[in-house]
Amino acid sequence: MAAKMGSVSRMTKYLKPYELKLHFSNKYVRSMVVHKPTSHTVVAATSQEKDLREELPVTGDVAAATRIAEILASRLKVKDIPAVTYELKKGERYHGKIKAFVDSLRENGIQLI
Numbered sequence: 001m002a003a004k005m006g007s008v009s010r011m012t013k014y015l016k017p018y019e020l021k022l023h024f025s026n027k028y029v030r031s032m033v034v035h036k037p038t039s040h041t042v043v044a045a046t047s048q049e050k051d052l053r054e055e056l057p058v059t060g061d062v063a064a065a066t067r068i069a070e071i072l073a074s075r076l077k078v079k080d081i082p083a084v085t086y087e088l089k090k091g092e093r094y095h096g097k098i099k100a101f102v103d104s105l106r107e108n109g110i111q112l113i
Contacts, residue, residue, distance in 0.1 A: 016113050018042065020086040020105075024097050027060045029068045031101070033076065033084055043079055045072040065097040066104045073108035083111035 017037055023030040032044040045068050046052075047059035052071075056064050076084070086102065088094065094102070102112060 016085045018081055018084045020084045020112075022086070022098065022101060024065070025060060029060060029065045029097065029101075031068055031072050033072070033081065042081065043072060043075045045075060062097055062100045065101040069101045069104035070108055073105050073110045076110055082109075083113050085113045 017035055019034050019036050021032050021034055028047045030044075030046040030048070033042045034040065035042050047056060047064045047068055052064075052067065053059060056067060058064060076082075084105075088098070092098065106112065
């Protein structure tokens, strides 16, 4: 049975190669898309970027999460990546900043698998 589980995880690793990673602190919003087979960061966006710090009054709220998602979606389109996977961490709820981020990605044409 252990061999089967290993092959399944390897298969999904290649079928869904791009994974969305999010980090929310009280002050900033960070996001990146990682190519799982190679573990390379393909695209990243954060509210710590100089242009955004000037544009956003608060860099860690729901509005900042929405804006970061829009930027990440545009960068994904440039790299020709139409879909990413995202799994909630243990104890996380689909609520607040996470909901705003994911909904904004969907509105900007990125599929979540």
